[in-house]
Amino acid sequence: MEISQKPTVAIVACPEYSYSAVTEAVIKAINLIGGPQKFFSPGQRVLLKPNLLSAHQPEEAITTHPLVVQVVAELVKQQGGEVWLGDSPGGIEREIKLVWEKTGMSELAHQLGIKLINFETSGVVVKEKNKEKFFLARPLLEADLVVNLPKLKTHLLTCYTGAVKNIFGGVPGFKKSLYHK
Numbered sequence: 459m460e461i462s463q464k465p466t467v468a469i470v471a472c473p474e475y476s477y478s479a480v481t482e483a484v485i486k487a488i489n490l491i492g493g494p495q496k497f498f499s500p501g502q503r504v505l506l507k508p509n510l511l512s513a514h515q516p517e518e519a520i521t522t523h524p525l526v527v528q529v530v531a532e533l534v535k536q537q538g539g540e541v542w543l544g545d546s547p548g549g550i551e552r553e554i555k556l557v558w559e560k561t562g563m564s565e566l567a568h569q570l571g572i573k574l575i576n577f578e579t580s581g582v583v584v585k586e587k588n589k590e591k592f593f594l595a596r597p598l599l600e601a602d603l604v605v606n607l608p609k610l611k612t613h614l615l616t617c618y619t620g621a622v623k624n625i626f627g628g629v630p631g632f633k634k635s636l637y638h639k
Contacts, residue, residue: 470486475523480523485533494537495537497605498534498603501539501540503539505603506527507545507604508563508608509627515560524562526607527563541570541573542572546629608620608624
């Protein structure tokens, strides 16, 4: 078995949510796993999937901070890629426009020319595995690359949320609550 010279996971401390600190941390993490050119290329449609659980300000630390999304979006654009940003909020708060506004994603999308995608209205693809049907937001399969940008936090059922839990947002509607079980 050959062991890779580059790690497949990078963990980098970020002491604060300032543009310079987040930029430094994100770039260092991406460089540790091969650099942006390894992942992003010209013409590529890159879907950024932050955790936009509900309409909360970034300071509340409930959703992925917009500076993290911004830095990754800038790296994609620097490599010539097209940036999409999408999610399907959880729970009873389903108004995605309010979520985008409160979390800072609307302003970010406007500033950087990012395409905002509502997973609730963008179509569904049904996949079947072991006679179980799974419903996924169509943009997850239409993008050339999906970049998972979770928010590390505690969770009642799973103790903490992270990259795997964040992908539940790719399931439109209330089906995601069924998949939690």
